[in-house]
Amino acid sequence: MRIEQMIELVGTDTSGKWMSTDKVKELSNMIVQECLAQLQPSNDRTVDANVAILKLRILNHFGLDE
Secondary structure (H helix, E strand, C coil), rough: CCHHHHHHCCCCCCCCCCCCCCHHHHHHHHHHHHHHHCCCCCCCCHHHHHHHHHHHHHHHHHHCCC
16 A cells, blocks of 8 residues: 555545654554555464564554554
């Protein structure tokens, strides 16, 4: 999903105007979740464990719950 689409999904436009702070958190969460979705599991258990660790580290870094 593109950033512009995410901005529209959180209820604001892409005209370049500032969005409210509550919308910024929602948009930020959506962006992080989209990034996490790109970390696809594989058939390798070691790789899957590393992916799970990476997902948790990213969520913790941004202060988001899973």
